[in-house]
Amino acid sequence: MNEQLDYMTGRVTAGKMTRREFMGKAAALGVSAAMASTLFADAARAAGPAKGGHLKMGSVGGESTNSLDPALAASQVPYHVLYNFGENLVQINADGSLNMRVAESIESSADAKTWMFKIRGGVEFHNGQTVTAEDVLKTMERHSNEDSKSGALGIMRGIESMKAEGDVFSVTLNAPNADLPYLMADYHLMIQPGGGMDDPATKVGCGPYMVEVDEPGVRHGFKKFANYWDDSRGHVDSTEILVLNDATARMAALQSGQVHVVNRVEPKVAALLDRAPNVNVHNVGGPGHYVFIMHVDTAPFDNNELRLALKYAIDREEMVEKVLRGYGSVGNDMPINGSYPLFDDAIPQRMYDVDKAAEHYKNSGHDGSPIVLRVADGAFPGAVDAAALFQQSAKKAGIPLEIKREPNDGYWSEVWNKQPFCASYWGGRPVQDQMYSTAYLSTADWNDTRFKREDFDKLLLEARAELDTDKRKALYSKMGYMLRDEGGLICPMFNDWVEATSTDVMGWEPTPSGDTMAGRWSSALWFG
């Protein structure tokens, strides 16, 4: 029987046997369907990507208000649309290393202040123009100049000047930054002809697929760009993104075969969905985390004893179990976890401790009035439940929490970053420096805990300029301890990305840096 099976898997690898034939013959040999399916998948993977087919994704996070302008992308559907028709200078691989896209190679000056990106030759826009360093320069200018309304404006701040010479695009920074190439992987920074200065929402990009249908809030269709430079990407003839905001509709569409990929599988249905035939559920731990944030400059949260009391009064294990149903990991009151490079895993994990919480609460001298925690389900999925669990675990330590429910609508403009204690989430960033500079530097716009410490800022700048990784790791570790013990962030959990594909789709690779293979499902998956 084994010989027969070996022969059959060989045929599959050679592309001479279809799934249906294989499954039928394997069943005849008495192999269970699950086993045969695994064998087939292995054999098909060994064969390498097959070409052709129409790949469809059902995605959350699309509105009829969406635009093709990369500067305005803020939710999942525009994100995936951009990765279908656009391309960055660089992208981040599943293992956290850099993947050279429009940039062919990167060099820096010894002080990490000037960075040179050599532009790959022969990369074409969908209108036939060749991508030049000038296009790259204009793109970066549009995201960083005075009139910019780009979502990437925050990360472009440290740039002093940029220029294009021949096929080299170079950036000079105000201060050294060893992580600059990672910043260029931001999804807003898709290279556009002329930087999109004349037509920001142009359909012309330089990604593996061309825009064919653009119906915001309904669907987006793409077809393979014949002159795409990289043969190892973009295996299907055409792709489509259906906007399926309703979770039940999304799962039903996958199960009934109307889409092949879905994102944002709710943890409470993930295990059930995995049991359905023809569906694979994938999860991978990422840098995204759910948080409760306190303004450290506002009473009563200006008292570190009270902050510590609250940090000890939250039961992280229970939250991962009940809110994430195990699809996640516990947090340690800092925004960094093992998915980041240079993470110090020796920092001790903070646990739920009623005695310590009660002790710190007593030391804080709080007057016993209820502490108001503002929350809405829009803050993160399950935020209201998480707050209720927090309230219960804090009660056991004698800390009264009052939960105030806020409407989802307007939560980000009226509650988050305005009220002193509320629920929120962070999608994470590719590197520690970026995460810390986005939300914990004194001057950061999104310093949503009002954590303003000169010594912390100094460490951050020192680490940014440090090219020796061991020294950098030590500096990041110090910063981690500072936030964990003195910051305004209560981070109970890091959420996994949970996505699902139909079983006829091959090539899935767990990618921590973003939703659904960090947007690259369309260029990496194929039909087996």
Place this chain on the structure above:
Amino acid sequence: MHPILKLVAQRLALSFLLLLAASALIFAGTIILPGDVAQSILGQSATPEALANLREELGLNEPALSRYFSWLGNALQGDLGTALTNGRDIAESVGYRLKNTLFLAFWAAVVSVPLAIGLGLLAVRYRNRWPDKLISGVTLASISIPEFLIGYLLMYFISVKLGWFPSVAMINDTMTLGQKLQAIALPVTVLTLVVLAHMMRMTRAAILNVMQSAYIETAELKGLSGLQVIYRHAFPNAIAPIVNVVMLNLAYLVVGVVVIEVVFVYPGMGQYLVDHVSKRDVPVVQACGLIFAAVYIGLNMVADIVSILANPRLRHPK
């Protein structure tokens, strides 16, 4: 002038004033909502500079009143403007969505109105016997279950388990009529179940009311059969309240189906409006609001006119 024409003219003038009032109300409502379009577009990751630049570009720094009047001036000339959020022409995108909404509403009405009236007639014919009780029981049960739940149930059994119809009712211009009808089969079923009871019960009640009259007894004494009595004599005299209820339900099918649109991912006006309200995109909200108000006012006017035409006493006032 013919009194009916005069009435229509009066109603039309009044409707115009009503629409104007509605537009002012909608505008005021969107101003009161917290947050603005710039903040909503850029979301959590907006820097203050980016917000300021976007506000400037969208003209949000103008006072609210002058924004309203400049919108009104353009709208009166037939220019609905462009969406603040993605710069698309509003008339064009609303037109596309409106066409879809009307398509769904039309087919739901084609199925549900004759069905409801037919069932109502049957219920009267067999009143207080088992067909009447069965019809009332089933339709009342279907109106009492929340529509999204019916949607999910149908989706699970009919699309996931049986695979007869798709769970995603996404239609587009490249599809043939047959493909479109197949795509909307499930939402049409749900909508039918939702509006059936109301129209059916009204038909039944209105006809039963007429059935007490002396001329019905005469008709029966003439020897007409049960259904013929109802169809020839009772129904024409009960038409006014039935048309009223039918129009109300048609209006619901056009303006109130956002939940069904979300569940079945149907590209209609409801979802479109909700998206733009949550982004505070005032010109689009205004345009949708006006269309919805116009549909409502228009259908009510039709109901009034039909009931006048159906009643000789109102048709020839002294």
